[in-house]
Amino acid sequence: MVARLLDEDPEAAYGYSRVALRLASRVAAVREAAGFAAYATQKYGEALAEFRAAKRMTGNIDLWPVMADCERGLGRPEKALDMAGAPEVHKLDKAGQVEMRLVAAGARRDMGQLDAAIVTLQSPELASNSVQPWTARLRYAYADALLAAGREPEAREWFAKAVEADRDGSTDASDRLAELDGVEFMDALAEDEDEGEGEGGDAAEEQKD
Template sequence: MPIPDDVTGDEIDPDVRQELMSLPKGLAEDVARNLVMVAQLIDEDPEKAYEYSRIALRLASRVAAVREAAGFAAYATQKYSEALAEFRAARRMTGSVELWPVMADCERGLGRPERALAMAGEPEVQKLDKAGQVEMRLVAAGARRDMGQLDAAIVTLQSPELASSANHPWTARLRYAYADALLAAGREREAREWFAKALEADKDGSTDASDRLAELDGVEFVDAFDDSDEENGQDDADDLDEDDDLDERDEQDGDKG
C-alpha cells in the first residue's frame, strides 16, 4: 500500500524502534513506516489502518509491538477475535499485563461478558498501573451492563478515582460512564450532574458529554446552513437573474423606441 514520502518511520515510539532493531535495517524501516500509518489512520480510517497493520504483521510477526499494533487495528474495526489473538501473542512475547483490560473488552465484543468479569477478578489487575486499573473498572462495568445488571454497573464505577476532584487522563471517561449508567437506570437528575462533571474534565473532547447534557436540558441544535437553505438560495439567485434579464430587455426596447 502507498506510504507518503514524508513518512520515514522515525516517527514511531523509541521503545518500538528498539524492538525493530532485531530486524535487518531495510526491513525494520518498512515495518516502521507501516506502523506509523497504522497510528495515523486508526482513528479517522480504521479499515485502512487495519490493512497497513496486516502488512507489518506479514513482515515482522515475531515483534511484539507489531502484534500489539495489529491487535489495536483489528479492535478498531471490531474484529474482536482477531484482536484478542494478537493481544495474547503480544502478551506472551513481553510478559506484560498492560493489555489485560483491552483483552477483557474483546471478550465483551465477542458476547462473553462473563469472561470479562472473570478477568476483572484475576491477579493481573493488581499489577496494572492506575490508568490500567481504571480501564479495567470501565470494562467490568460495561460487562455488568451487557448482562443487564445496571445497579451492579453503577456500584462497580463508584471508586476513589470517581470521587476524586483531580483531573487525570481517565477522569472524563470514568465520569461519563457513570453518568450514562445512571441515566440507563432512570436516575436522570444524578446523570445530568455527572455528565456536567465529565464535561468539566473533558479538555480534549474525548466524550460527547456536552451533547448529552443538551439532550437532557431539551436543547435542540439546528444546522445554520442546510440543504433547504442552499436550494432557497439558489432559487433566489435564479429569480435575480430573471429580473436582470427582464431589465436588460426593457432597456433594449426603450432604446429601440
C-alpha cells in the first residue's frame, strides 16, 4: 500500500508505513518503505532515521543519495556535500552516482554557490547523447542552474534537451521552455464554459423579454 499510494497520496502512504513499522520494525524493507513515505511528506528527520536503519540492516548503500538529500531537507547542505565526497559514492551504480551529483548540486545551490552547482552537474553523463532514465532530470537541473545564474540562452538550450529526453513527463521542462519562449497557454475548456455562461445569460434575457 505504501508503494501504491506514495505518488498519488503520500500522506496515506505515510499512515500505512506507520502501521507497518508497528508490526514489523525489524524488517529492512519496512524501514526503507517508511523512509520513503516520510521523505515524500517532507518529514526529513524521520526519513533519515529510517534509511539509516535500513542501511544498518542490509549493508546496502543504494540509499546514500536520498539520505544526503534528507540532510539538505534538514537545512544541512554541508553535510550533504560531505556525503557526496564519501567513499560510499564509489560503490553506487551509475544511476546512484548521477543522483548523488544532483543532490550535491542542490546543496551547492542551497549555499548560494551557483557557479559551483553548474560545474558539479557538468559530467560525461550530461554530455552524452544517450538517453538514460536519469538524463531528463540531469539536463533539467543543469538548465535550471544556468537560468538561476542568468545564463538564459544556455538554459533554453538545455531545457530543450531535457524535453527531448523526457519521455514519461517526469519534469516540467516543456512548460519551462515555453515560458522562456514567451508562449502562453489558454485553458480552452474554461473559455468554452465562459462562453456557455454568456450564451445562457443572453437566452435568459430573451426569455424575460
